[in-house]
Amino acid sequence: MIKPLCTLRVWLLLASVLCLTLGALLAWQAQAQQGERVAVVIAVDGAIGPAISDYFQRGLEHAETRGAELVVMEMNTPGGLDASMRDMISTMLSSPVPVAIYVSPAGSRAASAGTYLLYASHVAAMAPATHLGSATPVQIGGGGGLPGLGEPEQPTDDRASEEGDTQAPADPEGGDEAAPAEDEGTAGDTAEPAKRRGETAMERKVLEDAVAYIRSLAERHGRNADWAEAAVREAVNLTAREALERDVIDVVAEDIPDLLAQIDGRSVVMAHGERTLETANLTLERFDPDWRTELLAVITNPNVAYFLMIIGFYGLIFELSNPGSLVPGTIGIICLLLALFAFQVLPVNYAGLALILVGMGLIVGEALMPSFGILGIGGIVAFVIGSVMLMDAENLNISLPLIGGVALVAAGLMLWIMTRFLGLRRRPVRTGQEELVGQEARVLEDFQGQGHVRLHGERWNAYSPRSLRRGQAVRVVGIDGLTVEVEPLERES
Template sequence: MRGIFIFLLAVAAGICGAVSAAPAGAAAGGLVMVLKVEGIISPATSDFITRGLKQAQDGGAALVVLELDTPGGLDTSMRSIIRQILSSPVPVATFVGPAGARAASAGTFILYASHVAAMAPASNLGAASPVSIGAGAPAQGKDADKDSGADTLTRKATNDAAAYIRSLAQLRGRNADFAEKAVQEAHSMSAQEALSAGAIDLIAANVPELLRKLDGRTIKLDSGAAVTLATEGARIERVEPDWRNRILSLLANPQIAVLLMMVGIYGLFFELTSPGAALPGVAGLICLLLGLYAFQMLPVNWAGVGLLAAGAAMMIAEAFLPSFGVLGVGGIVAFVLGGLLLIDTDIPGYGLTLPFLAGVALTGLGMILATGWLAARVRRQRVVSGEEQMPGLPGVVTAVGEGTIYAEVRGENWRVACAQPLRVGDRIRVLAIDGLLLTVERVSGPGGAAAGQYSKGDTHVL
């Protein structure tokens, strides 16, 4: 028994020694979360990555892989993602893949900010120059200050972006010269060129190969802690955007935002002109709020939003004011100009094209013409309410006595006057109305007797 006890103590001591000899910051292998980021970097993308990093931290993941394929995106969303990467307690590897993918513009910044930068064969990065509508072309290289035609705001944005990506390159020990040229001169590189230039860490065909190559690599987090990755054979959990991110992505489309605003304005208009319908007002209010929320997420010029709203209001007013087309034409012009000025960036996928704006404007014009046609049609019809509607209506005498005769006309009892003798049951027709007195003529008697066949003594009112 004593020998067995000594043996067990020796085994326990050996296990403790092995554990203590392991690297202090070793990351336990087991779980690697892969977040697929595809398309334009938008507020929905920022929300997806932020929630994914939080989920990885709560789930004890050893590594987060951003599988990236993007043409670029919004500067605000890009910087939000980078802040999350820099503060993440879980190492983040950005992998530009699969083959044929790209990390252009904002994607280059995200790649440079990640703890590990990797690319698939036949992929590329770069072309990170900031662009916006109305700005001049970015100044090129050292001649930026000499170019008198360069726009000041564009140069400020370009220099700010260049300094930002250079700081990220210095933080991660990557090629800062290429990073600055990608911003200043829109340079791009293939995966092999980026690896040779020191812009990325490695090339891998897919995520499993990436994890095999990262196994045993030590990552220094921004908190100062060092983490040794144990990723070979790790369990891969892929995270796709859920319904919430899909809705945010849909709302981040400027065309959808404009359509929501127009539907909202028209819905509220129909509710105000036809109180009690409820459905147009409720649907219009919801669409208008969603449209305003979408504008809040997008890089919009609020002068453009104002022109869109003013154009819609003028097109609606055209149907009710005798402006003879001035308001309608002015509304269409204001709407198109507002759409052209709406989006304050030239990022692909965020512009409003002339065919789209023309289509929406022509739809509004069609509604104006349809409203005018219906109004003209109603004007030609016979009046169906009020005093003007009374002459010609049929009725039946209901009471005769003491010099007063009452008749039922359209379900109502009226005091009537007639040049002919009347009695209960006679059928009459209204000739005129004077206050609450109807002037009528006798059409027929109760049994169909023609006018003028009553005997002496019949009661009538003159």
């Protein structure tokens, strides 16, 4: 009895030691991980859109959870959507983790929306052989091209009085020259040439809002606000070295370790005051895009969204033409819903979308109600024009070869449908009494005048002015009620 009790005690002791050892190992691992100083690296390569914004915000959340000292965003972008850019900037400005935006590798750019992001970052850095600028906003909704590309609008008396400008309006031919970016300290102190303010009220609103926004970002981090305004009004650009000389950026670094070494000890402005960076000997930890980001990026690609809309539209057509097929309808509704989601977050020109829908409707009308090509040709023309107009943003437009390919497929389908209808017109009748004319029958008994024949497996009354023999092959040449008129079928020997 004593031996089993001793054995039980030994097993309990071993289990206790094992649990304590495992707990100590887990605590040591958590403490070591917590004590590790890391910098989270995320990569943005391409147009700024909803997928990139979602990825960036989740990267900042991961860095905060990880207790990272810094977030380094490697960026190469031609620009993107204003809404997505502002979401990223708002998240960055309120983040407890400093964000260093690093335009790299060599040959990269921070154009348009990328310039705003660079100005909003706590540390703005660029690699050699990179550039930034061209931050002029492009209006969405068919409002025109770049604000101020035409001749500058003459200021009205009210606007001149508000600005305190007592000089005569600038000459239109000379109005294209804005205040030089080098005169940083004299802005507002002396009279300047007229600045580009847009040709319409909407353009002025968009342009002035963008100028105020980027100047506020520049002033927050002590960067060159005058050049930022010139980048918006005049779409000017700077190389990395020029940007460093003009206080547009903070650092020109060869790579991320060089960047971390240069910004160690730098003070940055956070949401709740200044903070001194301690970036020496940080461990780099990459936060790469996951499947969700990749999927959103694919769906919101304008070419993919456009193609999904086409597939969805034709899927519904095939389902309605053949009720009960299920497969075309299922695929069509899924693709159409994905396309509508993508268009919800893309800069859609609704006039272009309406032209596409009208064009598709005309093509379907040609298939259901042939008009010898009038509806079909009009539909293809409307479809192509609408496709070209569909996306307003310069960096999110649809590939012209894709538009041409889809238009050719639609034209080919319409041509095939027309030829099929023309062929059906020439084919003999296949149903009703008229279908019996020309058919072959067999004589059931000898007769001349009235008799009987077997036609399509049925016994029919027959009439023939010529004498016919039992089993002879005859051809139906007419029909009168339930009596068919036949004649001998002469076969070639």
